[in-house]
Structures are given as C-alpha cells and as structure tokens.
Amino acid sequence: MSETTEAAVETHDDHHPSDWEYIKVATILAVVTAAEVATYFESVFTFFETRWILLTSLFTMMIFKGWLVVRVFMHLKQDKPVLQQSFFAGVLLATTVYIVTLLAFNVFG
Amino acid sequence: MAIIEEPLALTSGEQHAERPLGVLTRPQANGSWKDWVSTVDHKKIGIMYGVAAMFFFLVGGLEALLIRTQLAFPESGFLSADVYNQIFTMHGVTMIFLFVMPFAAAFANYLIPLQIGARDVAFPRLNALSFWVWLSGAIFLNTSWIVGGGGADCGWFCYSPNSGITFSPTNGVDFYAIGLLITGIASLVSAVNLAVTCLNMRAPGMSLFRMPVLTWMLLVTQFLLAFALPVITVALLLLLFDRQFDSQFFDPEAGADPLLWQHLFWIFGHPEVYIIILPSFGIISEVIPAFSRKPIFGYSFMVFSGIAIGFMGWGVWAHHMFVSGIGPISVFAFSMATMFIAVPTGVKILNWLATMWGGKLNFSTAMLFAVGTVTMFTIGGLSGVTHSLAPADTQQTDTYYIVAHFHYVIFGGGVLGLFAGVYFWWPKVFGHLLDERRGKIHFWAMLIGFNLTFGPMHVLGLQGMSRRINTYSSGFGFEFWNLVATIGSYILGASVLYFLWNVYKSKKDAPNLPAPGPDPWDARSLEWSIPSPTPEHNFDEIPVIESQDDWWFRKYNIEDDGSVVRISSAEDAAQKGDAVGVHLPSPSFWPLVLAIGLPLIGYGLIFNLWLCVVGGLLTGGAIYAWVLEPVDDPDAGAHGHDDHRDGGDPDGELATVGAAGDDMEGED
Amino acid sequence: MVKTIRKREKPVSDSRTRLLGVLALIGLITAGCAGDAELDTLQPQSNNARDIDTLLDRVLVIAGVIGVLVLGAVVYMAKKQRVKSYDGDDEFPEQISHNNTLEIGWTIVPAIIMVVVAVLTTVAHFSLNETEANAYEVEVEGDSTSWEPKVVVVGQQWWWEFRYYFTEDVDADFLDDPRNLPPADIVTAGQMVIPTGQEVELLVTSRDVIHSFWIPALNGKRDARPGFFAPWEISADEPGVYFGQCTEFCGLSHAKMRMQTIAMDPVDFQNWIDEQMVPQSAPPENADDPVSRGATAFLANCSSCHLVEGFNGDEDIAAAVVSQAAPNLTHFASRTTFAGGILNTYTEAGEWNRNDISQWLRAPETVKENYANGLPDGELPRGMPNLGLSERTISDLVAYLETLGEKPSAEILAATEVE
C-alpha cells in the first residue's frame, strides 16, 4: 500500500528540469563534442598521437555524452528505476556480447 | 504508429459510422468470422496462434516423415538430393519458427493475463498485429514451395556463403530471410507487449514474486525474444542485401568472413533454444504441483534459475562453432561457459522431482506428459553436456548425435511439455475435457514413438553418421538404426493423428458429459477461479492477491499442525462469469490489413519492386488508419468516464483496496 | 564395461524401462560389434582421437549415473506414490514448499560435478592443442628435404583436394593467401596419404562454401572456411585406410562428399612420394590403341578442367575461391576411390572398375547430383558435366585413365572396400 502511494507522490513531485538546465547540458555536450573533434587534429594536440591516450579520452567523452543524454534529456534521472534497469540491461548485454564477438574476430589486435 | 496506441476502446451494440481513411467500418462483435479477424481479445488470439501452430506442426511433421522415409534404407531414391535439402531446411525452420514458438505464444497470450489477473494484454491491437504478422510471415515462407522455386535449401542456420546467391540461386533463401524477418517483427512486438503486460498489468497484490512460475518463465522468454530477435534481424538483412543488392557481407572473395553470419546467427540461436524450452518448463511447473497435491518446491529457486538460464544463455553461443575455426581460446571459454548451464537447469529438474517427492501423484494425461518432459529433457540435457566438452564435440558436431540431442530437448522437453499444457488447459479454453483414456494412449504412443525415433540417433551419431545427408551407403553400419528410427517416426506420426482424433471425439462427446467446472484439476493459479471456458471479460471482478497460489488458498487452509482443510468448494469460491457492462477493447481490422502489406513488400523485393510500393502503401495506410481510428469507440461517451484501461488495475483499485501491488523499486 | 556405459545415452522411458532396456541391449550389441562401422567415433586410432574418446567416456559415465538417478527417482515415485484419483479424498501430503539447505545443496553438487567435468575438458583441450608436428625427412626427386609435415586440404563442392608442398617452407609468406594457392609438389583428390606414427598438420580451407574435414578414427573435425586456413592435425598409429565424410552442409551433394586418409609406413610413404612425383607423358600415337585414342579424347574434352601433369600442362588450372576446380588426374589410377570417395577405382576382384568409371564419364549426374549441365546464364557450374560422349570415347578414356599412375597395393585395395 504505502509503496504505491509513495511512488505516486514521488512522481507528482518530480519536476522536470527547467529549460535553462537543458540549455546548460546542451552547452556541455557541445563543448565535449568540440573536444572530441579536437582529437582529430593530432598535429595540434600532439598527445593524441599516443594511441591509448586518444582512445581513453574518446571513450570517456563518448560515454559522458551518452550518459548526459540518457540521464537528462531522456529523464532517466527522474524516472522510475525499472526504466533504467531495462534500458541498461539492453546496453550492457549488447556491450558484452559484441565485445566478446569482436574479441573472437581479433578486432582489438 | 504503434507507440502512441492507447489500448482502449469499448464494444457496444451500436453501429457507428466512423471510418478511418474512409474504408472499413469499425468492426463490431457479432459472432461471425469477422470476430476472429478483427479481434483484439488475447484469448481468441491465443487460440488462433494455437490452431495455426498446430497446422504447421503437421506441415513440419509431414516434412519429418519424408526425411525419415528417405532415410529408412540406404541409397534410397525416394527424394532427390535437392528436394531433401529443401525438406530438412524447411522442417527445421517450420518446427522452430512456425510451430514451437507460436505454440508457446498461444499459451503466453491466453494465460499471462489470466494468471496475473488482467483483462487483456497491455496493447490488445498490437497483440492482434503480432498474430497476423506472424501468420502472414509463416504463409509467405511456405509459398516459396510454389512460387520461389522450392523451399530454402541452406539448412535452418543457413550458413554463408552456401546461402549466397551463387550457391543457392533459387529464391528459397530469399523467402527464408524475408519470412523470418516478418515473423521476427511479430515476435518482437509481442515480446514487448507481453513483457509490459507482466510488469504493468498485474492485479492488486500480485507482486512479481507471487506470479505463477509459468508467467515468470514466459516473462523471461519475452526478454530473451526482445533481445535476441534484433540480432537475427541484422543477420537476415545482411543476407538479404547480399542476395538482392550485391553487398559484400558474406563474399569470401571480397575479403568477407563467413564466421560473421555464424556469430550473429548463434547469438540469436542459442537464446532461441531457451526461448523454446522455458515456456515448457513453466507449463510443467503448473502441472506437476496440481497432480502431486503439493505446492511447487522452491518457488524462488525455480524463478531465479529460470532467470539465470536466461542470462547464461547469452554467453554460450559459440558452442555451435567449436570446429569452425574461432581459435582455441574462444573454444575453451565457450566450452566452460556452456557446461555451467547444467547447474540452473539441474536445479529445475531436481525441484520438480522434489515437488513430486512425497506427493500424491495422479497420473492424468497432463501429468504423464509433464513427467515425460522431465525425464526426456534430462536425457537430452545430459547429451548436451557431452557436446559442451569442446574436444569431444569435434567428433559429435554435425552428426546424428546432435540431432538426437536437440530432438530430446526440443521434442522431449519442449513439445511434450506443450502437450502437457494442452491437456491441462483444454477445459479452461474450450469448456470440455479432452478424453483422458485416449489422452493416455496418445501419450504412450508418443513417448514410445519418440524414443524409437530419436534414441537410435545417439547410436547413429556416435557411429559417425553425418546429419543433413540425403543418403548413406550400406556398409557403415547405419542400416538397422535408421530403419528403427523411421518406424518410430511413423508411430510418432500416428500418435499425432490420434491426438487430433481425440480433439475431435472429445468435442463431439462433450455435450453428453458433465461440464468440467471452473477448476477441474483442483489447481492453484488464478485462471481456475473463473468459469470454463473463460468468459470474454476474464474476471467479473479483478481479484486481490494475498499470497502466492492465491486461488488455492481460497479453497484450502493450512492448519497450524500442517494439515490441509477445505474452506470452500471451487464452485463456490470461483467467480460466476456473469458480470455485465465490463468494457473491453474494441476490435479493429487494421492489424490484419497492416500484416497483409508486409508479405507484399517481401514478394516485391524478390519479384518486382512495384509490389513493394503496393505493400508499402498498404502498410503505411494501415498505420495511419490505425492511429486515426479512435482509440475509444465513440460510444464510450455514452457511458460517461468509462475510459479506464482494460484489464490491469486502475489505480482506483489500488487506492481503494490498498493491498498495493508492488513497485519494481521495492523489489530490486 | 566402458562400452556398456558409453551406450547409456540410449532411450530409457520412465516406466517401460524393461522393454526399452532390451532394445538398448540390442543396440549395444549391434553398435559394439559393428566391425564395419568405418566412421565409428568410438574406435580411435590416433593419440588425439583417443584423448577425445577417453574424455567422452568419462563424462558419459557421469552423465549416465545422473540420468539413471533422475529416471530412477521418477520410476520409484511413480510406483510408490501413485494414486488413482483425488475423488472424495481430501487427504493432502505434507505441504512442503521449500528447503533452502536441500536446494543450495543441489545447486552446489551439480556445480562441483561440472567443475570436475571442466577440469577434464581443460586438460584434454590443451593437450590436444599442444602437440607439435616435428620435421620429417623425405626424399623428393633424389634430394632429401626436411618436410614439416603439412598438407593443405581444400574442400570444394563436392570433393577434397590435398596439396603437398615438400620443397617449400610452408610457414613462410608464400602460403599466405588461401584464395591463391601456389603450385604444389603433389596434388591429389579424395585420398590423403600420410606416414604412420607422425603428426601431420593440415591447413584446411575451401574454394567455395564451408565444408568440414573429418576422419573420425584419427581426430575430430575441422571446418574448411573459404578465404582462411584452419589449422588441424592428424596422425595414425597403424597403416590402413581411414574413412571420412564432409560434415558441414555444403549444398546439393554434401552427402556424397567423402574422403579417406591412407596411412602408410615410412617406406611405403616414400615410395608413394616417388611415384607421385613422376609426371605423365603422352602415350605413343596409335589410332588402334584405345589408350592413345583416349589421350586424344582427353585433350579434346577434359583438359579444360583436369590436369594430367606432363601431358596437358604443368601447373594447376587456376581455381579461385569460387571454385570451378576439378581433380588433378595425374595419378588417378593410384587412387582407390574417385568422385568424392563414393566410387571405387578398382573392383573387389582388384580389376580396373570399368563400369563405374564409364558411368561417371557417361552421366556423372546420375552418380552424384551436381550443377554442371544446362545452367542458366551467369550461374556457376559445379561438378563434373555430362559431356555427351560416345560409348567408344568413353571406353577409350577409361583405358587411358587406367594408365595414369600405379595400381595401389592389394592391402590398400582391400581396406578401401566398405562392406
């Protein structure tokens, strides 16, 4: 009983972020994207010539961007955990299954 | 645009003139065939799935008998190599995609809403869509016999490059690819639909961990489907693009790797085998307790092992590729992963035995089939374990030893279990029992035929008989057991025909026999608390669930000393099924229309792109009509604010009754 | 004893055990005594095959015991706890719904059993992948060379080709592209010859679709994947003829794609090499000699596909990934089977098998279905075409073919016959 009512109350409470917050997040996303693109100019940012630095930074930025989109734009931050669970089930499953597949093909050398 | 569907509308007697896109009047329930083609009732849809799947069982079985007839004697010329290759491919495809999966879907559709106390599934129209799309895909697939130059001839897993246009120039493989894409859409839609139903539509108090084991297994199955189908979708599309648009995915000359197909296929294919078996595991988890007079032993272990099987099933696909050259490390890793699936599966087997242990075993037909499932599956599972030893599998793979394994698990585990379900729920669905005496004959004939057919295949396989060969020479020692297997398959075929006879006779005799009443087996789950056959609205009142096996506890009480006393007869405790004014979702023609568009697109891809345009217009038009079709039949206005969602539990109930359902948060 | 247990996978129903037990026994006898089960996986003749067999035996024992326990429990309960019906009987058994100790127990016990099985498998797996083929001395055209025993095995619809490179260093880049194989010292079809007591490495590949190379007595199987070399290994303890079958479904005549491995002791093997290294020469022209006429007919009809080294060419007729290759016939008469190992080159009496060879030239598609005749434009022909030869030409060709290579030894001829 209490669970449901609580849940109900919770949802009523959950105010979505204001437009201003969205714009802030979008700005961050834009900045990170710019940083991503910067890696392309290896001759300018020479440390990106080191492959592991390049890959780590690219993947970090990519995951960060994805995380922001999912959490803020798709409201997973406010929404019920069940959504998070079912979505990340798919994400994780896909990631592991395909990484194993790529390993089997020696894609990572 | 399915996603903005509202699953709600009302039937009422009145005609009205709303015509989306100016065609097809909104169908009304009137008892004619139109009821069936426009229905959105999960029960009718379930029955249609069942009937259609049974039909394809006969088709697939006929193909099996042709295979067996050809193999009865060495050097037989009954079927040519070409025809034989088409037959065994279509046998595998038909049995798996057109029989077992939809037959399980029949149970899922019919029973999930009843077992969780809902009036329908979450999206009734999408449910109808799933069925019609599946059926159109199934028919499409089989029309390749007539218009495609024969069936697909590449084996059910259709390895590239043999499936490429160079090596399989007829259209069979195109039909295979497109047909499975279409049925895949159906299964994906229905998986999402049924998963949402389980998560969202439960009666008050029906927490996830009060759901019957069957519903649980079906839920796991839906997740497996939802995640596995996209993978084969991609594989099939790549194959289709290669064949139709000359892309280079599987052309070794261009540098492509045939292993890509194998990985994609088996990433889908292995979860698929658990998609086949889990519904059957669920069914016997309902049947065995009822006929042992005991609750299921270790409910939570049962549920968690089912979930564990679902998870582990994703990490073992390459055990089908031990000899394909994936490298020793991969082979080793997948071999190890595969072995340990025996553990959760073993838990299930032992829990069923423990359920029977000390129980009062009544060997009704359903129980016989359920026990047959447990034993035959164990044999098949154990031979599965011997395949998982990668070094040993290099001797076994692609021999009849594998054929023996998978028929023991699929037929012995899956199909026998589904038949247990047929006998068990028949009275609930049709309002009369299947004759028990004939049922038992059916069971024994099937069991003996089954073992005679597939038992010898263990021997044949270990003696080195390859699978997928249309002929074998004498002198390898294959003659005797092949003949036995063929005789066995005829017995099996006879048992299937005898089952159909039982269906016919039991229906004919039914009027002269006492009605079975709501709860003929003294069973435990909610569907037995309503009349047989199930009334159109399922529940007069949505029950409020207070425990696992709630229905049983409405009949019995367990005293402090552990003894059981009856507190109510089933008839008294059951609902009467006489409620009036319950609003049900409105029927619609659009799912059917939409479904007809898809095979047209398929034919178009193969024969003439203009047909694609026609199919595309039909599909697109149907989607728009669907969206425009008022969600609620306009008559709904007459009833005031009756636009509550069908089935499930409007929050009013939750609020008033207070035995609140659960939230996912609470459980994780 | 072991034999009894390994057959335990046979059907055992839950209550008609006795009936099926009898059947199982018959099966056991039939299978166990089947001396003619040439493909039997349970009669290993090499180290690898034995390791595999031992592993399987052990696990079959474990599986057998588990199976007996489960089926036994069911039969026991069916006997002891059966009731006719529940009518008028409100008696209930004790309503036990769970027992955590028990359940954890039967999670852990199977897990432990599986750990045991896993250990057995691990040991077998790594020991199988460990064995290295050591160099083997052979004499090629008078020069002694150290052959790292490797054979390139090429599958195609629906026969196998075996390529021996004695004089090249196979590990070098020279063999880097399976799609473009360099000329080999010896090329043969349908029958691979190896020395006994020697691990021979195979590089398995394919020219069209996936096939699978399998000689059950000598090792498990390995898929032949177009565009790739799959490493595999084979050896035989004793001289003999070992049968095999393509096991990956490869299209129309998959069933008729067989092969054999002939193991010879080192002396015989060297003789075999010597014989195979000799090219053929054109028979003296003589319009009255069927052999001579056959040679002419061969040039006219067959040499677009088949190579007889020294007669109609010296190098392979180019065959790419998408096949169109045909067996090298240089030493055709030295092989005991042909057409993908389904027909014998010599009759049981040891005579040249005129009937079958003639039939093969007359109408190969009646012997083995193929895609070689009357195909629509653009479709790739596969298999030996029906060339519409006259009976006279056929008999000339058969006579000519008999001159290609030496007749194999009587032991080998005898061992080839299946019956």
Place this chain on the structure above:
Amino acid sequence: MATATAPATDIHHDSHDPHATNTGISNNKLAMWLFLSTECLLFGALISTYLIYKTRGNSEVLPTDLFDIPFTSVSSFVLLMSSLTMVLALSAFGRNDLDRGKAWLLVTAMLGAVFMGGQAYEFTAFYEEGLGYTTNPAASAFYTLTGFHGAHVSIGIIMLMSLWVAANQGKLTGKNSETVEIVGLYWHFVDLVWIFIFTVIYLIPPE
C-alpha cells in the same frame, strides 16, 4: 478471503494516468524503453559488423580513407542540438505552451532533416570517390550502418511531423504530452546511437 475482490468497473480516471500500472509507468512509455533497449542489440550488431569489416576490401578504397571529419562533426553537432530542441518541445508541451511546443517540434524535425541532408551529401561524395555500396565488405557495412541510422532518423522526422500536425489539429495538448515524451525518447536514442557511431566509426583513426 474470497471476498477480497475489488470492483473492476466504475472507476474514473484519466487513461494516461501512469499510476494505473504496477510500475507506475504508463504502458506506452515502458514499451518504448523496452523497445529502445532491444535496439541496442540491433545497432550493436551493425556497429560490430562494421568494425570487423572496416579494413576488409582487397585493394579498393575504404570508408576510412574518405571520412571528412570536419563535415561530419558539423552534422553530428546538428543532431546533438536537435536533442535539445526536442526536450524544449516536451517541456513546452508540459507547460501547455502549445505554440512554443509546436515550434520546437518543427525545429527538431528540421535539424533532423539537415542531418539527413548531410548524410545524403556524404553518401554522394563517397560514391563519387569510388566507394559504392557493393565495392567491398567495408563499404557495405558502412553504408548499412549509417543507412540504418538514417532510416531511424527519418522515421523520427515523420513522427515529429505527425505530432506537429496533431498539435495543429488540437489533438495534442499538455494533457497528452506523454506522447511527445515518448517520441522524444526515440529521438534522443537515435541521437545517442550517433554519439556512439561518431566516436567509434569516425573519430577513432585506423591504426
């Protein structure tokens, strides 16, 4: 016990009320999320195919030879910003600010269309450089992956335009803003996939 039933009828509530369900999430929304999670497997397969094949192409031109990172960066940025306009549309509908909601919907659809234009341009440019769909496995995999993504974007545009039409007809208001949210989820997901593709396919240079 037998009396513990609840009346199933006579309950009035808004059918969009998410509390009608056990999870507290409406069926539609849950279904969309489930669907999106299955899409991960779909795109994962396509991305893996490309990664496996990206260097497979005998000696012909490969997609990696042709990438125009500055150009793709711009179109990626456009798609990213369409996610912003999408949430702004939703938030406007949430406030029942229909005019603004409609405007943002239109902007979102247009940004999507710009992205699609970029893709069309890219495909043509690549094609002219000699990279046809059937050139080699790498090319087939590249076009199939990006094409699939493009198809998703196009479907998204159609849905956005349908919403816009519905809003103009007054059928879409703050009350059923959940529909906007659901289409939005789809839209953001498609953007999310592109974030992945942009890094994994475009930005990581070949070794």
